[in-house]
Amino acid sequence: MSILKELDSENLILSMPEEMDDDFFSKVKLEVLNAHKVNNIHRILLNFSTVRSLSSVGLSVLFSIKIFLKSIGLEVAAVNVNEGIMGVFKAVGFDQIFEKEYVAQDSVVERSYEEKAKDLSEELSYQRELYNRVTTELEKKIESTKDELKNATEQLRLYDKSNSIGELAAGVAHEFNNIIGGIMGYAQLAQMKKTDEIIDKALDNIVKLSKRVEGITSGLLNFSRKKPVKVAPINIVKMIEGVLEFTQKQLENCDIKVIAELDDVEEFLADENLLSQVILNLVINASHAMENGGELKIKLFREGGFVLCVVSDTGTGIQKKHLEKIFQPFFTTKGALGGGNKAGTGLGLSVSRSIIEIHRGTLEVESTLGKGTTFTVKIPFKSVKEEDEEARKKRKVGTGRISKNAKILIVDDEEIIRSLISATLSDKGHDLLEGSNGEDGVKLFKSHKPDLVFLDILMPRKNGLDAYLEIIEEDPSAKIVFITGQAGEYLEVVLDNIVNNDNVYLLRKPFELDELVNVVNVALGK
Ligand SMILES: Nc1ncnc2c1ncn2[C@@H]1O[C@H](COP(=O)(O)OP(=O)(O)OP(=O)(O)O)[C@@H](O)[C@H]1O
Numbered sequence: 001m002s003i004l005k006e007l008d009s010e011n012l013i014l015s016m017p018e019e020m021d022d023d024f025f026s027k028v029k030l031e032v033l034n035a036h037k038v039n040n041i042h043r044i045l046l047n048f049s050t051v052r053s054l055s056s057v058g059l060s061v062l063f064s065i066k067i068f069l070k071s072i073g074l075e076v077a078a079v080n081v082n083e084g085i086m087g088v089f090k091a092v093g094f095d096q097i098f099e100k101e102y103v104a105q106d107s108v109v110e111r112s113y114e115e116k117a118k119d120l121s122e123e124l125s126y127q128r129e130l131y132n133r134v135t136t137e138l139e140k141k142i143e144s145t146k147d148e149l150k151n152a153t154e155q156l157r158l159y160d161k162s163n164s165i166g167e168l169a170a171g172v173a174h175e176f177n178n179i180i181g182g183i184m185g186y187a188q189l190a191q192m193k194k195t196d197e198i199i200d201k202a203l204d205n206i207v208k209l210s211k212r213v214e215g216i217t218s219g220l221l222n223f224s225r226k227k228p229v230k231v232a233p234i235n236i237v238k239m240i241e242g243v244l245e246f247t248q249k250q251l252e253n254c255d256i257k258v259i260a261e262l263d264d265v266e267e268f269l270a271d272e273n274l275l276s277q278v279i280l281n282l283v284i285n286a287s288h289a290m291e292n293g294g295e296l297k298i299k300l301f302r303e304g305g306f307v308l309c310v311v312s313d314t315g316t317g318i319q320k321k322h323l324e325k326i327f328q329p330f331f332t333t334k335g336a337l338g339g340g341n342k343a344g345t346g347l348g349l350s351v352s353r354s355i356i357e358i359h360r361g362t363l364e365v366e367s368t369l370g371k372g373t374t375f376t377v378k379i380p381f382k383s384v385k386e387e388d389e390e391a392r393k394k395r396k397v398g399t400g401r402i403s404k405n406a407k408i409l410i411v412d413d414e415e416i417i418r419s420l421i422s423a424t425l426s427d428k429g430h431d432l433l434e435g436s437n438g439e440d441g442v443k444l445f446k447s448h449k450p451d452l453v454f455l456d457i458l459m460p461r462k463n464g465l466d467a468y469l470e471i472i473e474e475d476p477s478a479k480i481v482f483i484t485g486q487a488g489e490y491l492e493v494v495l496d497n498i499v500n501n502d503n504v505y506l507l508r509k510p511f512e513l514d515e516l517v518n519v520v521n522v523a524l525g526k
């Protein structure tokens with residue numbers, strides 16, 4: 001049955017029942033929206049012809065109606081033939097209540113003074129009761145709103161923390177500034193003192209600090225999943241043993257007993273570098289949590305189609321409020337960012353989780369405050385047989401013959417990279433040529449016919465890929481090493497395909513000098 005009583009161009013009268021519930025509220029919404037579509041109504045008139053008082057449900061429905069109407073920009077007026085109920089409207093905040101012209105004639109009743117007085121006293125006690133009820137309700141609402149607000153603020157903070165570029169940039173900038181400060185300091189110290197001992201020490205530290213930068217950038221790239229995964233058969237037992245060996249001293253110093261229960265999991269396909277980064281971070285985190293000693297247990301086993309590595313410690317445990325955040329980048333309780341005395345940037349677990357996700361696995365945590373923490377890495381066991389021919393081809397293996405006296409062209413717009421490659425390779429007996437953009441590179445290739453070309457990808461005046469196309473047009477058997485930092489998703493796909501070609505190699509910046517020499521030997525030794 002429609003509740004719409006009357007509709008003219010501006011006013012909509014709704015007849016209100018004695019009891020109002022949520023269904024009624026839905027009906028009101030529907031009627032009003034429909035009417036609103038047809039006419040340009042400004043006011044809603046609520047016609048209470050029989051109601052003398054309202055239940056708390058009715059009251060709250062009335063309140064909802066008021067809020068709904070307001071939300072769609074409508075003014076509310078109530079039509080009421082029963083004087084007793086007027087106060088109710090006032091209490092729920094309807095200001096314009098009485099509109100005489102809309103009083104339903106048939107509902108007007110003549111009453112005696114006694115009846116009116118009785119009504120008034122009933123109304124008064126009803127008002128009091130209502131006032132109390134409304135106040136309690138309001139107090140409850142304020143409390144729950146406060147809670148909601150607190151939750152929302154917390155959510156927003158978490159959201160901000162994991163998403164805001166500003167946060168991320170601040171974290172990176174902070175770390176980089178520390179590292180650059182160190183590098184500059186040591187370099188200046190070496191310039192000043194110039195003794196062999198100081199220069200050696202400075203260089204050692206500069207290499208160490210630069211590796212930390214590489215760690216951070218590669219961490220960020222893993223985090224944003226932009227870094228290509230190098231999948232190859234790995235011996236995970238050996239890898240974990242390697243990590244434990246590497247951390248042995250640190251664990252001993254903290255009086256940590258290590259229990260390794262490593263099942264003999266056969267080789268499977270994964271990125272060894274990335275996985276060892278995950279295990280290393282878990283072990284170091286565990287050791288940080290057991291400053292005063294404890295037990296570190298690493299279990300490795302296969303379960304169905306998965307390999308599981310469970311790392312548990314008997315350390316401090318993680319506070320409940322921190323558990324959700326530990327996988328967010330730059331969440332840390334260590335270092336300058338986290339106000340702790342251990343070193344940490346808060347990238348470890350966020351990067352670890354994305355590394356495991358890249359492997360289509362999961363990284364989960366369980367922790368009891370004061371008792372300890374367990375991290376479980378679970379990754380699919382990808383059999384070595386699944387490695388396809390193409391992937392095998394990508395892992396090009398040279399003859400191991402060390403080549404000398406080759407003519408090598410380096411095309412890169414970064415002078416510092418050119419001179420680094422040039423100095424390293426001329427030291428190995430090669431002849432070097434340099435070009436600072438794609439156009440020069442192609443010209444130099446045509447005029448000198450080098451044995452090998454190093455090609456940067458992002459360069460002014462012809463990028464590396466276009467230069468490559470012109471070079472192989474000139475000589476289809478040209479040997480090319482692409483040198484690239486982060487080429488971007490599209491270029492990565494292109495590169496991936498090109499690197500499948502026999503004479504094309506990839507050297508990722510930043511690279512170690514050994515890698516540089518190795519790629520030359522592999523390319524020229526074939
Ligand atoms: N085993 C653990 N026991 C107690 N707290 C832990 C443990 N592992 C991680 N945490 C908490 O999680 C936080 C985040 O760890 P994560 O590895 O991401 O960063 P980090 O160790 O602080 O710094 P980074 O790994 O970048 O050097 C740590 O700061 C620490 O508060």
Ligand SMILES: [Mg+2]
Binds near residue numbers: 281284285344348349
């Ligand atoms: Mg860590």
